[in-house]
Amino acid sequence: MNDVFDTMRESMEGVHMRTPVERIVAGGRARRRRKVTAIAAGSAVAGGLSLVVMTGGAQVNAPPAGVHVQLAAFSVDSNADGTVTVKLTKEQTLDPAILESTLAQAGIPADIRINEFCTSPTDIPGFDKVMDSSKEAGGQVLITIDPAAMPAGTKIIAGIRTPDYLPDDPSKLGAVFGLARDGDTLRCSTELPR
Numbered sequence: 479m480n481d482v483f484d485t486m487r488e489s490m491e492g493v494h495m496r497t498p499v500e501r502i503v504a505g506g507r508a509r510r511r512r513k514v515t516a517i518a519a520g521s522a523v524a525g526g527l528s529l530v531v532m533t534g535g536a537q538v539n540a541p542p543a544g545v546h547v548q549l550a551a552f553s554v555d556s557n558a559d560g561t562v563t564v565k566l567t568k569e570q571t572l573d574p575a576i577l578e579s580t581l582a583q584a585g586i587p588a589d590i591r592i593n594e595f596c597t598s599p600t601d602i603p604g605f606d607k608v609m610d611s612s613k614e615a616g617g618q619v620l621i622t623i624d625p626a627a628m629p630a631g632t633k634i635i636a637g638i639r640t641p642d643y644l645p646d647d648p649s650k651l652g653a654v655f656g657l658a659r660d661g662d663t664l665r666c667s668t669e670l671p672r
Contacts, residue, residue: 545584554580557622562586564621565614568652572638585625587633589658595637596666598658602629605657609634619652632657635664637671644670 544556551570554577555563562584566572574590581588589596607627612620623634637654649670658664 545580547580547583549576552577552580554584556584560624560626562623562625564623566619566621566638566653568617568619568641571640574638581623581634586623586628587660589633589635589664591635591637591666593637593640593643594666594668595654595671596635596656596658596664598635598656598662598664600659600662602632602657602659604629605655608657609655611655621655628657631660633660637666639670 545554545562546556547554551567551572553563553565557563562581564581572590572592574592577590578588581590604627608624610622614620628634635656635658639652647670649672651670654671
């Protein structure tokens, strides 16, 4: 058995590690914590929340049995009435892929973007029946989504601005939400909507 270790040690003689082991271990622990708390790409909502959207029609999305996810950047909770409550915390960063996946588990297809704002080429009326929002003390934004009100074959689209994105722009816009059909080619821009 020692022959194996001796062979391995000899094959690594020319390799030198300049990073202390403690730093590597600490980095691994930090990455695991970030996975657990879903800290990633951009800050949830900066300033006010603007609903710029289009929707309409009857929905066939039935929410699955309760989803209850509590992370540092957001929480998603299925409610007894079939709606889903999403809470965004602007002090924490948000990973759009994790939020999309969590919403999908709650029966809500979504396309979430950070510092990119999209619109659908199709006018879909009735978004006010799908989504409602309010701002809580401490800057958290509370969103209630009714998957049953979403027309079949649609998804929620959201562009969320981080605090450091275009910091000199006077706009207080924090996020833009809407609906798009699954096959739509979205029109997206990094410019803040006016």
